[in-house]
Amino acid sequence: MLKGIVLKIPSDDTIVEALQIFVEKIGLVAGVSEEDVTGLSIAVMEVVKNAMEHGNGSDPRKLVTIYIDVYSGRLQFIVDDCGSWQPDAHMGHVPGEGKALISSRGRGVLIARNLARWLDYGLNPEGKTRATLIWPLT
């Protein structure tokens, strides 16, 4: 079992592509199928991009911390940022109407929720935003 992987990455979107490849490799090692592994990586990247943008204001000096653990039957990603934004409270998880629909705000959370079987937002013990994404392993 893979446990205790911790990544600390700057809030710089040029790192996203490399991280996506890493997540796909982890997914494959954990037993996610070739067919589903892109869905997994897209879901995780949506969460990470949100953390970079909304939590850390795209400030490369601020880090996003990703904890990866493989448990029996599930793959877990915990994504912490330096903010205290809560998508459920501030953005909702339903698309807006009119101009809000055209705006990209909130679309990443919708996509991640649709792809992942479990995505929950809350606060970590330090009071900063924490996203928990769980991908079941069959």
Add this chain to the structure above:
Amino acid sequence: MKIKEEIKDGVMVIRLSGKVISGPDLMDLKSVFQTAISNATGNVLLDLGHVNWMDSSGLGVLVSGHTSLAREGGRMAILNATKKIHELFIITKLVTIFETFTNESEALASLKE
């Protein structure tokens, strides 16, 4: 992602395949939309029949292309979105702004109106 362009019946047809996700490829797609707008090609038919994945950045480029075209009086329609991509349009409600078709001739006829 691969991008192929052609003009059919006066409509710019853009055929995408692969993954429409964050990365340098998206800049290429933005450029293609920009060319369509600056060349006053008018209407665009976007064939997504061979797109298997799309993320919020990919959707953002499509929405941006759609709104930029509309601002210039043009239209963009979607052709052959796969079930997975159509689901994305539904959950993000973008299905309400994109015209979608499953038949190319019908799509071209509509865009020529």
